[in-house]
Structures are given as structure tokens and as C-alpha cells.
Amino acid sequence: MAQLTGYSRREMIGKIAHAFLYFPEEQKMLKDFVANRSTGIFESYEAYIKRKSGSPFLGYTVTSPYKDEKNQISGTISIISDITIGKRQDELQAIAIAATKASNSVMILDKFGKIEWVNDGFTKLTGYQLFEVIDTNGEILRKEEDVSLFIKKLNEVVRTKKSISYESRNINKEGAEYWVISSITPTLDAYGSVKEIVIIDTAITERKK
Numbered sequence: 001m002a003q004l005t006g007y008s009r010r011e012m013i014g015k016i017a018h019a020f021l022y023f024p025e026e027q028k029m030l031k032d033f034v035a036n037r038s039t040g041i042f043e044s045y046e047a048y049i050k051r052k053s054g055s056p057f058l059g060y061t062v063t064s065p066y067k068d069e070k071n072q073i074s075g076t077i078s079i080i081s082d083i084t085i086g087k088r089q090d091e092l093q094a095i096a097i098a099a100t101k102a103s104n105s106v107m108i109l110d111k112f113g114k115i116e117w118v119n120d121g122f123t124k125l126t127g128y129q130l131f132e133v134i135d136t137n138g139e140i141l142r143k144e145e146d147v148s149l150f151i152k153k154l155n156e157v158v159r160t161k162k163s164i165s166y167e168s169r170n171i172n173k174e175g176a177e178y179w180v181i182s183s184i185t186p187t188l189d190a191y192g193s194v195k196e197i198v199i200i201d202t203a204i205t206e207r208k209k
Contacts (some may be wrong), residue, residue, distance in 0.1 A: 004059075006052035006083060017078075020051050033063070037076045040065050042136070056112070058084040075124070104120070105201035105209040111194045113137050113154045125180075125203060127173030141170045157184050158194050167204070179208045 002009050005021065018030030026047050033043055042064055049059040059080045068074040105122040109115055115133050123129055126141060133140060137154075139147055146169055157164055163185040170178055180201040189195040 001074050001080065004051075004057065004080065005049065011052075023050055024047055026124075037063060040073055040075060048079070056084075057082050096158055105203075107138070107199040107201075109154070109197040109199065111158060111196060113151065113197070116196070125172070125178070125201065126170070141172075143169070143171060144155075146170075153182075153184060154197065157186050157197060161188060161192070161194060167208075170201075178203060178205045180204060 001007075001012070003107075005012075018027050018034060022030050029045075033045065036043065042062075044060070044062045046058060046060050048056040050056055060083045061078055061080045063076050063078045065073045065076050081174065103121055105125045106119040107115055107122055108117040113129075114135050115138055116135075118130050120134065137147075137151065142150060150168065153164060153166060163183065165181055165183045168180055168182050170180060172178060174203065180203055183200045183202075185196060185198045185200075186194045187196050
């Protein structure tokens with residue numbers, strides 16, 4: 001657990017796990033699970049776990065209550081596996097099947113605004129391939145003064161959990177300026193939390209001219 005989270009054993013012992021290992025939107029769910037465990041319920045669930053650095057990983061947790069010599073429940077054993085890569089690949093593959101067919105530029109970002117996947121339309125529009133932009137906020141596509149607006153729009157989508165559209169000025173790999181209408185749409189998990197963000201860019205450079 002220390003290796004997975006970056007916390008030392010000393011830092012974790014004695015603390016309430018869901019209070020510092022989980023993100024706010026999942027803490028209520030975890031509190032309910034903890035209450036259930038005291039009754040002897042076995043559970044398994046998926047939830048994002050927060051490392052000491054603040055970065056997330058998707059954990060699959062299996063819990064089992066254990067009893068003392070008087071047959072009373074005295075605690076819980078939890079086994080947590082990092083399933084981030086496998087889970088995300090399955091989800092992205094499903095979304096990518098639809099997005100690949102789109103002629104527009106399509107980006108899939110995680111809930112922290114980091115690029116996870118782009119389609120062929122993105123590469124044709126920008127000149128960049130996935131390996132050049134993955135795990136970035138797409139700063140390479142924008143002038144410095146336009147980055148803050150983009151981040152502001154992403155934060156608005158995560159906060160409101162609603163789609164927005166706006167015009168933005170971008171820079172392709174050759175340094176040429178182009179304009180798009182960006183439609184930013186959040187996808188939600190079973191708990192209503194933002195799971196990823198889909199951005200569809202429609203080129204409007206000629207129209208702007």
C-alpha cells in the first residue's frame with residue numbers, strides 16, 4: 001500500500017483511510033462502505049485513490065471483516081489492486097470506435113484535463129500524433145495567453161458537469177494559426193462524478209477569415 005500511494009506506513013497508520021486516500025466526490029460512498037463493514041459485510045468496488053502526490057490511480061478493493069477470539073468483528077482486511085491501465089484501455093477502446101469514425105478532431109481527457117487519446121482527425125488538423133501530446137493539457141497547441149482560457153473552460157465543465165462550446169485559437173505543428181469551435185463534454189460515472197472529458201474541435205479558420 002505504501003508503494004502504491006507514496007505514503008509511508010508511519011504516515012498512514014492511525015488515520016481514517018477514506019478521509020485522505022480518496023477524492024471528495026467518493027468519500028461519502030466510502031463512509032457508507034465502512035459503516036457496512038462493521039456489520040460483517042464482504043465488499044468489492046472500484047474507486048479512484050489519491051496518491052500522496054495528488055495523482056489518482058483506479059483501485060479495485062476487496063474487503064473482508066475479521067473477528068477476534070470472542071467472534072466479534074474487530075477490523076477489516078482490504079486488498080487493493082491498481083487496475084488503472086486495464087480499465088482505461090477498455091473504456092477508451094469503446095469510445096475510440098465511435099470517435100475514429102468522426103472527421104472532426106476528437107480528444108479524450110481524464111478528469112484532470114490530461115490527454116489520453118486522440119483520433120485521426122486530431123492528427124490531420126494539428127499535425128501531432130498521440131505520443132506527442134499524451135498526458136499533457138495540450139499546451140503545445142496554444143499560445144501562452146490562450147492556455148489559461150482553455151484551463152478555465154475545462155474547470156467549468158468539471159464543476160458544472162455540463163457541456164460547453166467556445167471558439168479558440170490554436171497552433172498546429174508547423175506553427176500556423178487555426179481556429180476551431182471546441183465542444184467540451186463531460187462523461188459521468190455511476191456516482192455522478194466526472195470520469196473523462198471529450199473535446200470535439202470543428203475547424204472554422206476559413207469562416208473566421
